[in-house]
Amino acid sequence: MPELPEVETIRRTLAPLVTGIKILSMEILSPRAAAPSVASLIAGQTIVALARHGKYLFLDLTRHRLAVHLRMTGKLLVGAPSSHPRAIIHTSGPDIVFDDIRQFGSITCLGKDDLPPNLGPDLLSISPTDFVSALARHSGAIKPVLLNQAIFAGLGNIYADEALFRARIHPRARLAHLSRTRLRALHARTGELLIEAIGCGGSSISDYVDASGSRGTFQLRHQVYARAGHPCPVCSTPIRRIVVAQRGTHFCPRCQRP
Numbered sequence: 001m002p003e004l005p006e007v008e009t010i011r012r013t014l015a016p017l018v019t020g021i022k023i024l025s026m027e028i029l030s031p032r033a034a035a036p037s038v039a040s041l042i043a044g045q046t047i048v049a050l051a052r053h054g055k056y057l058f059l060d061l062t063r064h065r066l067a068v069h070l071r072m073t074g075k076l077l078v079g080a081p082s083s084h085p086r087a088i089i090h091t092s093g094p095d096i097v098f099d100d101i102r103q104f105g106s107i108t109c110l111g112k113d114d115l116p117p118n119l120g121p122d123l124l125s126i127s128p129t130d131f132v133s134a135l136a137r138h139s140g141a142i143k144p145v146l147l148n149q150a151i152f153a154g155l156g157n158i159y160a161d162e163a164l165f166r167a168r169i170h171p172r173a174r175l176a177h178l179s180r181t182r183l184r185a186l187h188a189r190t191g192e193l194l195i196e197a198i199g200c201g202g203s204s205i206s207d208y209v210d211a212s213g214s215r216g217t218f219q220l221r222h223q224v225y226a227r228a229g230h231p232c233p234v235c236s237t238p239i240r241r242i243v244v245a246q247r248g249t250h251f252c253p254r255c256q257r258p
């Protein structure tokens with residue numbers, strides 16, 4: 001948390017507020033938020049555009065790219081209340097506040113158009129063919145592969161469970177046993193899921209809010225995630241929770257047979 005739909009929502013809400021404004025200075029309030037060199041590199045540059053890859057948000061500047069990784073509880077806020085500010089970017093317009101209670105998030109400075117290392121293709125833009133070929137290079141259970149950001153960038157625990165439910169695939173299903181047809185269906189259902197979630201402004205499970213402080217509503221449409229014991233929306237069998245790759249995993253034992 002936040003995953004691809006939440007980061008894309010932040011990008012969309014932040015873009016109209018900060019595109020075209022100039023960075024005057026950056027105040028780093030916690031050393032875990034950013035290295036001191038980031039502040040000196042970005043001062044004086046203009047925010048040209050906002051981009052996203054997987055769960056990374058990028059502020060594309062005149063000469064560099066500011067990569068924001070929100071991890072567990074990071075937020076980028078403009079004009080919204082901040083309880084745990086870790087860095088403040090002062091601009092010719094409004095301040096941009098990086099708020100992060102648990103401090104796993106970070107801001108780094110990259111070369112223009114560079115991507116952070118070890119990041120697979122973005123799940124919202126990958127073609128069905130590339131998706132299936134990437135999966136064909138891996139073995140083992142499907143869910144850990146979906147969570148591995150070096151293979152595909154964007155999914156976390158919530159959307160991996162929801163995508164597998166929509167594709168009727170058991171989270172422990174072995175890749176070797178899944179046909180190309182089923183993997184293409186997983187690609188299609190995942191894309192639909194992400195687009196629907198972005199349309200709802202993402203899922204606000206714990207404290208996620210967008211750049212203006214608004215909560216998402218997609219958590220109201222979750223079909224399996226955190227719904228153990230509740231009836232499956234398709235067949236009414238109680239949703240089960242198991243642990244796959246150390247992550248709590250939710251699925252319907254009838255719709256998603258092993």
Ligand SMILES: [Zn+2]
Pocket residue numbers: 232233234235236237252253254255256
């Ligand atoms: Zn079911």
